[in-house]
Amino acid sequence: MPHKGPHVSISAAFVVNRILRINLDEYENWPDAVRELAAEIAEELFLVAYNPFISPATVKASVDARFRQESQALAHQYATSIGEGITMFWSAYDAEAAFRKELIVRLAEVMPADCVITRPGSLVEAATDATDLRMELPLLVVEPATAEQAAALVRLANDMKFALIPRGGGSGMTGGAVPARKRTVIVNMTRLTAMSVDAERLTMTCQAGVITQDAIDRAAKDGLLLTVDPASKTASTIGGNVAENSGGPFAFEYGTTLDNLLSWNMVTPTGELIEVVRTNHPRHKILPDEKAVFEVRDQSGGMRSVVELRGDEIRLPGLGKDVTNKVLGGLPGMQKEGVDGIITEATFIVHKKPAFSRVMVLEFFGRSMRPAAVIIGEIVALRDRIRGEGDYVRVSALEEFNVKYVQAIGYQRKSLRHEGDPISVILVQVDGDDEYLLDQTVNEIAALVGDNEFVAATIARDAKEGELFWEDRHKLSAIAKRTSGFKMNEDVVIPMDRMPDFALFLERLNLGMSAAAYRHAMQEVGRLPGFPMEDRDFNREFSLASRIAQGDDPAQDMTDDELAARAGNFLRGLEEKYPRLASKIAKIADYMRASRIVVASHMHAGDGNCHVNIPVNSNDPLMMEQAEEAAMQAMAMAQEMGGAVSGEHGIGITKISFLDKSKMDALREFKARVDPRDILNPGKLVQRQLPVRPFTFSFNRLIEDIRQSGLPDKERFIRLLSTVQTCTRCGKCKQVCPMVYPERSYQYHPRNKNMVLGAITEAIYYAQVTKGKPDPSLLEELRQMVEHCTGCGRCTSVCPVKIESAEVALAMLAFLKEEGMGGHPIKSRVLNWLSHDPAGRVPRAAKAAALGQKVQNRVIGLVPRMWRERIESPLFSGKGPEMGMANLYEGLRLDRGGFFLPAGPADGGEHEAVLYFPGCGGSLFYRRIALATLSLLMRAGVPVVVPRKHLCCGYPLLSSGADGNYRENLERNRAYLAEYLTEARQAGFAVRSVVTACGSCRDSLSRHQLTDPDGRALAQRDIVQLLADKLPLERTLSGERLIYHASCHPEWSGVQAVKGGGKTARALERLTGASILLNPGCCGESGTGAYTSPGIYNALRERKRGRLQTALLGYEAEAPILVGCPSCKLGIARTLLTMKEDHPARGARRQAHTDGAAVPPEVDTHRPVLHSVEWLAQVLLGDDWLHRFRKQALKIDADGLRLVDMASSAPASLAPPTPDDAALQP
Secondary structure: OOOOOOOEOOOHHHHHHHHHOOOHHHHHOOOHHHHHHHHHHHHHHHHHHHOOOOOHHHHHHHHHHHHHHHHOOOOHHHHHHHHHHHHHHHHHHHHHHHHHHHHHHHHOOOOOHHHEEOOHHHHHHHOOOOOOEEOOOOOEEEOOOOHHHHHHHHHHHHHHOOEEEEEOOOOOOOOOOOOOOOOEEEEEOOOOOOEEEEOOOOEEEEEOOOEHHHHHHHHHHOOEEOOOOOOOOOOOEHHHHHHHOOOOOOHHHHOOHHHHEEEEEEEOOOOOEEEEEEOOOOOOOOOOOOEEEEEEEEOOOOEEEEEEEEHHHHOOOOOOOOOOOOOHHHOOOOOOOOOOOEEEEEEEEOEEOOOEEEEEEEEEOOOOOHHHHHHHHHHHHHHHHHHHOOOOOEEEEEEEEEHHHHHHOOOOOOOOOOOOOOOEEEEEEEEEOOHHHHHHHHHHHHHHHOOOOOEEEEEOOOHHHHHHHHHHHHOHHHHHHHHOOOEEEEEEEOOHHHHHHHHHHHHHHHHHHHHHHHHHHHHHHHOOOOOOOOOHHHHHHHHHHHHHHOOOOOOOOOOHHHHHHHHHHHHHHHHHHOHHHHHHHHHHHHHHHHHOOOOEEEEEHHHOEEEEEEEOOOOOHHHHHHHHHHHHHHHHHHHHOOOEOOOOOOOOOOOHHHOOHHHHHHHHHHHHHHOOOOOEOOOOOOOOOOOOOOEEEOHHHHHHHHHOOOOOOHHHHHHHHHHHOOOOOOOHHHHOOOOEEHHHOEEOOHHHHHHHHHHHHHHHHHHHHHHOOOOHHHHHHHHHHHOOOOOOOHHHHHOOOOOOHHHHHHHHHHHHHHOOOOOOHHHHHHHHHHHOOHHHHHHHHHHHHHHHHHHHHHHHHHOOHHHHOOOOOHHHHOOOOOOOOOOHHHHOOHHHOOEEEEOOOOOOOOEEEEEEOOHHHHHHHOHHHHHHHHHHHHHOOOOEEOOOOOOOOOHHHHHOOOHHHHHHHHHHHHHHHHHHHHHHHHOOEEEEEEEEOOHHHHHHHHHHOOEOOOOOEOEEEEHHHHHHHHOOOOOOOOOOEEEEEOOOOOOOOOOOHHHHHHHHHHHHHHHHOOEEEEEOOOOOOOOOHHHHOHHHHHHHHHHHHHHHHHHOOOOOOOOOEEEOOHHHHHHHHHHHHOOOOOOHHHOOOOOOOOOOOOOOOOOOOOOOEEEHHHHHHHHHHOOOHHHHHHHHHOOOOOOOEEEEOOOOOOOOOOOOOOHHHHHOOO
């Protein structure tokens, strides 16, 4: 019988207890068959409790049918216990549903409806954090847009008696924001994103929802340094930083969040707004003998209380960090993990960015981390000496990671005189305004290493290399890829003088874990039927493994990796010795390697803050048990050494058993006083026993069940789930994903979508095994999710484990289309028709679209405004940008030849050329893009081959799920281009690369795997990227200040996708001398996305409009907006059309030229929107570039060759542009 239960990490017995409320002791004494029945029923019911995509009606019908069938054969007591449990479950479920319905009605009284999020996917996302631990499913997610709405929500919670959990970026590492009881509402503060900088006072104010990295970047724009920098800074938010008292690398020098705060605002558990202000901030880290004074004020400014804290009260003496003193003298909000209020805003001190910075790496080789721990202590002592001498430099960061991370991230050794991997790596950053003193300090640090042959010191040559050194540190979350993205991450703090001892402890802990895995493998081998237990070698090895695992044999001369290698070799020897058992022994050896506990550690070393990371397979009970034991040993040892169990992660649910009783008692008393109804984050920090047992979702178990099922296209699901299960939930994708728009509740970044994909797939699997086919509603949910993806790949560029999320979305779209759930039947039919003859049909369709837009622009005014405002689709809601009626192929008569050669001395040899692929946007809708590209390539002296007929890259087919059509188009393109490039070779054009002016074309062409006639792969390059290599740089040809809109699909090849826009903007500056400001965010077009999914892209266009209106303040009214993508040219123009005509950002209305050479377009965006090559052609080639190019390009010889001279200046006798030239423009 197929499994119908949840795919989670807890045992069936705990599910029976939780769902059916059957006593575990009683349950254990039931007959096996009855226990199995109870477990299966409880697990099926549990699906409803934790997966909101599962249909309750389907579960109820399935469970009722099963129980009716089985109960007849049960003894009365068992049938009664199970039956009563089922009844109580549904009674509780119905009561929750009724309460939820009433709550939604009441919430409408205190905030707008769009602030109340009921989507099942949002509930799944909010049920956990970076730990992946879950306890209860929240009722709702609420996103207040103001502090007043948050206060009203708290008052409503007191009235209706439901729980609230404040949530920031969901990046917590201890489960602090995980719902622990029913009737819980998640309060997501991510809509509060305003921030401002006061450069004179050196302060910065941020609302609670601001992402930490955004705040850091905003301060940096003014040359300032915000030093609150947790490792989760690309995902965490300001409110979460305050509630956790977060820290990061800079905490060594500047302190944690508390040290850097001037004030913060919050909502109390009774719904009042208060402000906490620190008086007389000295602008440095709170030292042990200093006193910090905080005033708590009400909304009117009246004083409520004063809290005074000594440095040694905030942190235990001798510790650089410590967040275990939760009560902090009654200081509201700070490091309370949301149990006493909701942070709404915070003001920080910021520092002037130091003029100079040095980054260095110390690599330790050998067998032990102890020398690295000793060096750390010496660097800290040097820092303390500098602080006493006047802080002339700052040792801003001192980070360390051990060999387990070195192996996990593929670390590239810096030392040239060593071989193999370093056992420890220390990263040091030193900043200051005096370069001489800075270098002196760096040399002092290097001198600490001396001539030690096991240590190498490498100083970054420049800032760029320093960033590369830091990249290693940013990749550390990849440690969890080994175990499908799940790990236990416990941060502890060790006194500096005990760091060497803790390093030794970790080495012995790893050795013990390696020995435990070896011992378990030997036990399994010994249980094999026919294995001779009298084997002496076997008994000797088993004895050794047992002694080391129990700590009886220190094995000083062996590392954990050496023991693991020894174990592997011995088991291979057994396979050879006993060939009859070889396959079974091999499986045992495989499990030993996969389940061996590896304790990785990295440190904010200057603070003694050690992060103990233990990757673990959550579906492996033995591995989970051993991992928990290792974590417990690490925390116990930290306390034994006089340290603390948390320096920045907090306590949450993972460390509650180690929170000091006196600290818990103090917080419990405080909590009872300020939150008597236990509204805020109940079940946390004040009791050791959790309300329910935490669990994690297991992709591995779901994959195995799908493999056994009859689910359509199950291999595709297995492949995709195997890909996304490695997600570490770090949230780095959040900041770069175009589908993240917190102010509109768009949180569709891959981290969230990966979790939701698991839940939807589980629901699809359940429907399949229960009803024989997936529910259409589930496929619709899946479609809605994957449509929130532009396929740009930016997420992959920052993902530590390189999950190809764009490929996952495209594969899901293909599956949905095959299942008849593509969602856009008209679009599908049109694309299918076009794909059978792109060369003939697509140009005709483009003309029809251009004509249709012209007609629509003329008649749209006849439609009443109030009707238009109700229409989502931009096709019918207003005027749209006009496109060209004639295409590139007609204008240049490309059917007569597509070989373009720059004029110059003939060398008689083969010309190294590029294949220019203009695509639909550059050849049909805006052919001026292609003409400018060709003109610039001629100016750069690059021979060009252009297809003689229209080719579509096929990306619209790929992004709509038309996998079959896409493959047909791809093969047709490949065949045509292979023949055409051979023809070009015969004509003397040796094509070495493909050039495009469109990111999605380049994406699709990369899938074509094009080669030259000799089979060598063609390189992919953007036109600006190529021009930056071929044309002179550092010229001042333009003094303009311009905005460059970076497209979602990256413009630049060979770099991280998120850096493409910046690289293009800098290249344009170097080519022209202009000043170009990058403006991020999706334009809201996304090819056909604006028409097929208008609800999504209208919101993104709205955000883009706001960003442009802010960015363009102070720019010339005629200054164009530059783009790097034809679709973005359309999208930005459409965005301008949504602005009011007199808005300064829209620019000046274009006027007719007196000579009649050009007329203003019928639909005037006012400010021009130009592809970067259109602007470059104008700046580099002059206003008459189009006339000059056309005049020469239309001269074609018998071999299809066009000789074009764009290198020389235009002749004085050259006539001005003619109306024919205007016809070449869209």
